[in-house]
Amino acid sequence: MKKRSNAPVYWSLFGAGGMLAALVGPGLLFVTLAAPPGYADALRFAQGFAGKAFLFACASLFLWHAAHRLFHMLKDLGVRVGPGSWMLCYGVALAGTVAAASALLAIGF
Amino acid sequence: MSARDTYVRPMRGWWRRNPFFVRYMAREATAIFVYLYALLLIAGLVALRNGPAAFDAWLAMLRNPAVMSFLFASLGVFAYHTLSWFRIMPKTMPPLRFAGRRVAAGAITAAGLAAAAIASGALVALALA
Numbered sequence: 729m730k731k732r733s734n735a736p737v738y739w740s741l742f743g744a745g746g747m748l749a750a751l752v753g754p755g756l757l758f759v760t761l762a763a764p765p766g767y768a769d770a771l772r773f774a775q776g777f778a779g780k781a782f783l784f785a786c787a788s789l790f791l792w793h794a795a796h797r798l799f800h801m802l803k804d805l806g807v808r809v810g811p812g813s814w815m816l817c818y819g820v821a822l823a824g825t826v827a828a829a830s831a832l833l834a835i836g837f
Numbered sequence: 838m839s840a841r842d843t844y845v846r847p848m849r850g851w852w853r854r855n856p857f858f859v860r861y862m863a864r865e866a867t868a869i870f871v872y873l874y875a876l877l878l879i880a881g882l883v884a885l886r887n888g889p890a891a892f893d894a895w896l897a898m899l900r901n902p903a904v905m906s907f908l909f910a911s912l913g914v915f916a917y918h919t920l921s922w923f924r925i926m927p928k929t930m931p932p933l934r935f936a937g938r939r940v941a942a943g944a945i946t947a948a949g950l951a952a953a954a955i956a957s958g959a960l961v962a963l964a965l966a
Contacts (some may be wrong), residue, residue: 743929746918749919749922753916753918754957755960757911758961760874760878760908767889770881771885786875787875787882791872791876793868793871794871795872798872801868804852804862824875824879828878831879831882
């Protein structure tokens with residue numbers, strides 16, 4: 729059997745992250761810049777199910793979206809991509825996803 | 838095989854020769870800011886897990902002039918991402934039909950931008966409440 733391409737997986741993560749960033753990105757940046765929540769508020773938000781899901785989706789999908797775009801931008805700029813650039817893009821996205829998930833789980837519900 | 842002096846068309850700066858590709862590269866370059874912002878957000882989540890002192894340190898880091906200018910620039914870059922994302926959406930999604938007619942590209946872009954305004958506005962309202 730022919731090996732199935734893993735491109736659709738990266739492409740879906742890219743698309744989902746791009747859509748989420750397009751919808752909430754400007755609002756999120758405004759909040760981070762002008763009105764970041766204090767510890768108590770941030771904790772309450774991150775402990776709620778919706779807040780936790782939102783934070784995880786933003787942290788992880790933004791990174792997958794950016795990783796995919798940066799990886800292809802390197803190719804556009806004539807960089808010969810290898811394992812190093814792969815790690816810098818998708819490897820960091822994977823590590824960031826794990827870090828975000830473990831932090832959010834440790835925060836509790 | 839003998840080496841020959843074949844002409845290789847130089848590709849350096851190819852995207853600067855055509856405004857279409859300049860826009861394409863501007864769109865792609867937003868990813869640099871999205872990447873860095875995502876890392877900043879993950880650092881914040883880790884700080885939140887580590888307790889009030891760590892989270893306060895993260896908040897103080899947001900007030901650092903270099904970080905503040907990055908965030909300020911990112912606000913513009915994210916807005917540009919939103920604009921460009923919904924501008925190309927009519928081309929990236931399957932054709933949408935309504936009442937037997939193909940929905941116009943402008944209508945899809947406008948709907949996307951309206952959805953983004955509502956979602957981002959709701960988030961800001963939630964934070965300020």
